[in-house]
Amino acid sequence: MPESRLPVIALTVGEPAGVGPEISLRAAWELRHEVRSVLIGDAAYLAMIANEINPDIRFMGISLEALRYAGMPGCPPDRLTLIDCPLNAHVKAGQPDPRNGRPVLHTLDVAIECVQQGWADAMTTAPLQKSIINDAGVAFSGHTEYLAEKTGTAQVVMMLAADANAHLPQPLRVALATTHLPLRQVPDAIQAGELLRTIQIVDADLKQKFGIASPRILVAGLNPHAGENGYLGREEIDVIIPVLQQARALGIQVEGPYPADTLFQQKYLAQADCVLAMYHDQGLAVLKHASFGLGVNITLGLPLIRTSVDHGTALDLAIQGTGLADIRSMVVAIRSAATMATHILKS
Known part of the structure; x- marks a missing residue:
């Protein structure tokens, strides 16, 4: 990546009924002057969570179609870039809905495309609820296996x-x-x-x-x-x-x-x-x-960089409201992705 720009990390916000959206927003905002996080999730829901967390958080929305046409645009440091991937059902904190399983999985596909097309340097993922994706009719054992399949990695x-x-x-x-x-x-x-x-x-x-x-x-x-x-x-x-x-x-x-x-x-x-x-x-x-x-x-082993947090969706914590989740692992995950992208650039 050029010295003049921040590392760009495609950031999937994970299971919407868990702590993923909150920790993604808070970590991305905290790191906005050192890493450009491109959040991938339901724009309306993320805007609502952002308003609860910190009314100062602002977004610059961009569609996948616009990315495919013109690539990743610049973004001022007082904005978080957001790619809208709408959900199918209303989110109730702590209560995952199988109707949202496929849209959540789609955010991974978008993040993979962002890295493969050079719009992002790496991807970071918030935790998913595996059971809900399986309940949605998609055989899913985890991020690791899914990313291997989608990138054709043996x-x-x-x-x-x-x-x-x-x-x-x-x-x-x-x-x-x-x-x-x-x-x-x-x-x-x-x-x-x-x-x-x-x-x-x-x-x-x-x-x-x-x-x-x-x-x-x-x-x-x-x-x-x-x-x-x-x-x-x-x-x-x-x-x-x-x-x-x-x-x-x-x-x-x-x-x-x-x-x-x-x-x-x-x-x-x-x-x-x-x-x-x-x-x-x-x-x-x-x-x-x-x-x-x-x-x-x-x-x-992937042909791209992928990091994630060291914990799960924490549904029991999400149901208690915003402001309680620990964002340190997400901060580490985003920074690690950026550091690894820098190492590859230098190698």
């Missing part, structure tokens, strides 16, 4: 990272070998080819999007005690260790497998750039304990 990797303001001894990043799977399906999903590709994606994106010249990746075992030499499971012996040997032969600095219950110690993490966990809760329970509300969800 394999992506979900990673969460703790912000520096979490005051941890060093940056903490946790990537996942599997994502949103029932626990009983995890062992069968850990296959040699996919695991090697996951390690390659993590290594490549740490270099390109994070500016880490020579990343060091620590890998957790699947079983207790990393299998205890086969007595507690053979996945480490049959799959994980051979894959790590292959990765090292390719020049990737990867170590393990380590028992997951002792891996997250300072003596291991001090020189690590990322931990690769075998399944969702194995890695993310630790990271969220250490930095909840100050973390960012990043999808690696």
Whole structure:
């Protein structure tokens, strides 16, 4: 991006009955002098929420048709750019409506198009209510899988990272070998080819999007005690260790497998750039304990940059009204997207 302009982030506001619209508006407004956030959602609803949050918030609306015709126009710093994606049903805070499932999903398509067409440098997403989208008749397991399908990406990797303001001894990043799977399906999903590709994606994106010249990746075992030499499971012996040997032969600095219950110690993490966990809760329970509300969800391996918050829709909080939601994770997510876009520009 040219030095003279702010990074442009396409920002989907997520499930309208949750905290997504509020945290998106508040974070975008707070960061308006360092990042240009282009909000994507129902214009009338966002205007109503904005008036409740801060009557000073003003918008510059632009249609998708206008973008396709002329590209992204300039916007003064006292305005937030807004692409209107109308909902199908009235929003009741804390009560998602399946009739809004498809319009909410459409905001992701718009954000993808914005980045692919060069109108935005990256995309950031507020949380969705997966069950409501499925209730709307669309099979949906999460942002990560949806973005992979829509961009034609064979394999992506979900990673969460703790912000520096979490005051941890060093940056903490946790990537996942599997994502949103029932626990009983995890062992069968850990296959040699996919695991090697996951390690390659993590290594490549740490270099390109994070500016880490020579990343060091620590890998957790699947079983207790990393299998205890086969007595507690053979996945480490049959799959994980051979894959790590292959990765090292390719020049990737990867170590393990380590028992997951002792891996997250300072003596291991001090020189690590990322931990690769075998399944969702194995890695993310630790990271969220250490930095909840100050973390960012990043999808690696995509042909675009995508970040998100480290929490869900918080329907119980939304029903209590505006002004209660914590926007720190959204601030981190937007800033992280802008930083990664800058790293790519420089690489």
